[in-house]
Amino acid sequence: MSTLLKITITAVLSLLLMSCNFDLNFNPGVRGNRNVQTMERNLDGDFNQIEVSRGLDVYLTQSDTPLLKVQADENLHDIIVTEIDEGVLKIYSSENISYSEAQKVMVNVEDINYISATSGSDVYSTNTIESNSIKLVTTSGADLEVEIDAQSTTLSSTSGSDIKVSGNTVTLSASATSGADIKARDLISESCTASVTSGADIVVHATEKITASATSGGDITYYGNPKAVSESDGVSGSIRKRM
Template identity: 55%
Template sequence: MTTLSKIIIAALLGALASSCNLDFKISGIKGNGNVTTEQRQVTGEYTEIKISRGLDVYLTQSDTPSISVEADENLQDVIVTEVDGDVLKIYANQNISSSASKKVMVNFDKVSRIKATSGSDVHGTNTIEGDHFVLETSSGSDMELDIQAKSIDCSSSSGSELDLSGSTTDFIASASSGSDIDAENLSTESSHVKASSGAGIKVNTSKELIATATSGGDVTYYGNPEKIEKSDNVSGSIKKH
């Protein structure tokens, strides 16, 4: 990638990161430092989880579904956990400028889709099992999960990070706008990945790799796949570790 291309991409990503973080720099409610734990009622069944607005969420697969919020006492009403259709939504209904804690602990039986956005952090506390998962991160959010599944379809954008471990047969990944997908510790058989606009993907595959890298995107692959198809231009990179 040329020096000019790097400068342009860095400038664009810097502007994007500033816009994504704007909400969290605006003055908002401050936690009072008195941390309490509140059990929330699970009012319906859900197959998707959507997290936003800078919250810290811990996901545990369990036979006993539950939701609890550990946060400053005056933030308990600000942190919303609600089921809308088949989606569990977890978010703050106003900006939180500072807090001693803003954690949400979710025990669930089965889900197929998890989405994190707007500076939220998502952590898996145990191995999550299922047939098919769709995972999405955007706008400076982070997600770290250990998954055992038949297939995983994931995407990251706008400076977010997705860190995966475990195993799957089929893996599809798309990263853009300065984001990263680290699946070095996720064992896959067949992987189709695309990195663009300064994003990076690490993938570990044994049988098939189809990879595309454009506009400063970078793909690093681990393992010795039997079949490799690569498509990269002068500003993209696909390489074996």
């Protein structure tokens, strides 16, 4: 990737990340009072999708026993929102949080097929998530780190965010743009399609087949010595095989 492109992407991402911490009135946000409390909340409805935003940390456990707990500074509990809307558990803060000792949400869910993290939030799995089909999405400086066992997996990362995933899947589709990173070397797939652009990076592992496309400073690295390989690297894109 050229130095100019790196500088441009860094500048743009810096502005995006700043927007995650300050609203249009440049409000610095609510400061936690350091008195951390853990409270259990009711789950009013079923869900199989999760959307997390605005800098919160979520720890996801696949379990037959539903559970939702919030661990945060006492004065932050009222602005940490957890609501279910048409099968989607939405977790976010209603106001900016400038400082906290803790802003964690612990979720147990039986079935999950979609996880989204945005605006500087972090999502982690505490055990292996089993699903027939699952889609993982990150944007705007968010991080998502999970272990999965799925038939079909889709990964999408953009705007300086990161996805790190391990486990097993039959088919994998991965796309990254605008300085994002997808680290899926430890996700063993049979067939993989990977697309990257605008200074983003993808690392995948495919044992049978890979179709890879890289442009505009994007990099793809693949492991697994797949038997069938299709590569398309445009202007300043890079595709590399590793053993």
